[in-house]
Amino acid sequence: MINRIKIGMASCGVAAGAREVKDKIAEVAPEEKIVEVGCIGHCYAEPIVEIETDEGSIFYQDVEPDEEFINRMLELEDFSRFTPNPEREKWEKKFVTELSGKIDPVSLEEYRSRGGYQGLEKALEMEPGEVVEEVKTSYLRGRGGGGFPAGMKWSFLAAKEEEDKVIICNADEGDPGAFMDRTVMESIPHQMLEGMLIAAYATGANRLFIYCRAEYPLAVRNLNTAISQIEEAGLNKIGGEDIKITVKEGAGAFVCGEETALIHSLEGKRGTPRYRPPYPTDKGYKGRPSMINNVETFANVPLIIRLGGEEYAEIGTENSTGTKLFALAGDLEYSGLVEVPMGISIGDVIYGIGGAEEGSIKAVQIGGPSGGCIPEEYFDTPIDYDSLNELGAIMGSGGLIAISKGRCMVETARYFLDFTAKESCGKCTFCRIGTKRMLETLERVTGGEGTAEDVELLSELGPKIIKGSLCGLGQTAPNPVLTTLKYFKNEYLEHVEEKHCPALECDNLVEIEIDQETCIECGQCIKNCPVNVISDDFVIDNQDCTRCNSCIEVCPVDAIARVRKGGKVNVAN
Amino acid sequence: MPDLAALGQEKSNLIKALQEQQKEEGYISDQAIKDISREFDMAPVEVEGVVSFYTQFKRIKPGKYKIQVCDGTACHIIGSKLVLNWAKDHLGIAEGETDEEGLFSLDAVACLGCCSLAPVISINGKVYGDLTRKKLLKILEDYRAREEEV
Secondary structure, X not given: OEEEEEEEOOHHHHHOOHHHHHHHHHHHOOHHHEEEEOOOXXXXXXXXXXXXXXXXXXXXXXXXXXXXXXXXHHOOOXXXXXXXXXXXXXXXXXXXXXXXXXXXXXXXXXXHHOOOOHHHHHHHHOOHHHHHHHHHHHOOEOOOOOOOEHHHHHHHHHOOOOOOOEEEEEEOOOOOOOOHHHHHHHHOHHHHHHHXXXXXXXXXXXXXXXXXXXXXXXXXXXXXXXXXXXXHHOOOEEOOEEOEEEEEEOOOOHHHHOHHHHHHHHOOOOOOOOOOOOOOOOOOHHHOOEEEEEHHHHHHHHHHHHHOHHHHHOOEOOOOEOEEEEEEEEOOOOOEEEEEEOOOEHHHHHHHHOOOOOOOEEEEEEOHHHOEEEEHHHOOOEOOHHHHHHOOOOOOXXXXXXXXXXXXXXXXXXXXXXXXXXXXXXXXXXXXXXHHHHHHHHHHHHOOOOOHHHHHHHHHHHHHHHHOXXXXXXXXXXXXXXXHHHHOHHHHHHHHHHOOOOOOOOHHHEEEEEOOOOOOOOOHHHHHOOOOOEOOOOOEOOOOOOOOOHHHHHOOOOOEEEEEOOOOOOOOO | OOOHHHHOOXXXXXXXXXXXXXXXXXXXXXXXXXXXXXXXXXXXXXXXXXXXXXXXXXXXXXXXXXXXXXXXXXXXXXXXXXXXXXXXXXXXXXXXXXXXXXXXXXXXXXXXXXXXXXXXEEEOOEEEOOOOHHHHHHHHHHHHHHHHHO
């Protein structure tokens, strides 16, 4: 007996075809049994369908929008069953995202039936000051990356005597490779909003904003639906006053994740940061005291109030309590959204949860473009704010990318610098011009024109940019370069001294070669070459080749490969 | 058309007004800058300043199908640069350009948030993942064929 059919319909699921699957299911199954749920967290197996029966749930993976597939699935046949990586269960701790993928994101009743808004009810029975104390006791630290204790921030705003106080949820998740906040907003919007309402009560704020990336249409839609449900149910009535909650869409500027820039953008201006002090809690949105927390931080709050700060603080480590969401990506078997207790080691995340082949990963990039690359020898480092800082990386918002031994670290650093150089708002000279010069230097190195002085220049310029920049963007932009220089200097030196990219990734330092002995002369490469540089006797003209890899991809016998330019001869001398 | 006069009452609505304008026309035209600056009681150059600051706003009329090639970290590592090159070669346009028929425009964008499907592109918001060159060209040709049918 099938009770409910749940389809994972967060952005990843939809991108993998969940909507077509849902439409097909709707043709044969009764509508009232079909539920659209949020992210189930196993992106690699999308589209995923969960069928709830009297005997428990059965999961199907890689579901196809095909009549036969759907019918067999609804007969509960034993095929394409989804079995999560058993290792993963061992390491993961679903806490903040416990309800993600289990409930309809925009059903207030479902959220309430699972304990939703009990945190708010409990908070309203306490004195506002007690709520702030509870958050302080939990030692919740800002999940946006900085790690500032949330309870402290709350107490700053609570102490303000102005009548109009503002709370802003920073949902401008712009780090490439990060989708933690998107998942929370898409899958459990009510939980985050409950956290914001608790904060409003605790600090006496009367205006709530959510500043969300415009690239997240589903998150914006789900938040707006949830907000109207809250207003209808009167949950936003706090201290006899209706609190207004507004979602504001950003317009695509990474620097707006920085709090003073975010406030400018909310005010409709160019999103440039300004000097602090005054801190936003003194003078923020339109001059009013304003407090900014990140999406994940707010999503933790209802759980802290429900459990009590002390019990919450038992999760994780002493100085980094609770759990952290990570967007796992890169050279892994199982990518996706994971939630782990603070203090777990990097190795356990990428090998245990990510299922990477033992020994295949040479570094992880943690914290996005502001973060750093951590090499293999530090994979037993616990993931907490302080240990990561010691290595020159940062917790960041939660992007975690595994880099295998076949990737070039100089190119990785160049990629991140390219991002920050483009996103620099231009206000501070060292950030605007410094990142540009660093990028040009890195391009010389990856392009095969670098010298040993270039490598020195990078190490010299990095700390200066950090010192000479006003906001977090410039202060962290050199991190990817400085950490790769620290841990992978040999790769830089090989590029400049030997003109060799050990990972064979940098286009200017490689050639494409067809191995005549393996080649079966099928002609696929010639047919697929977009620039027609492969001759009839299967020789590639590397002068005009764009290194697009099309031929390598289509070769049925793997006879084509990227090789070192100029063979093994040392061309540097 | 967005109600610029109403939005213009409150300066903090400027970005919203620009977003609605762009939703309507697909880009921010010179005329739109003039209209908005009048309603918001700002100099056109101030409006232009906000427009140029945010990457979302386009000053060139986009094609009917807007291709966004994701260059987020996960896609980049797996080869988004190649995807972009394949698309450029096939369409004969560079990043930020629109083809002559006004059918396709091409942009590289920061993360689309579908990292586990890398490399991905989106065409008018619909995401296509796990791309290979063959798959990409087929997708583009399917769009063109559909257009020619109509």
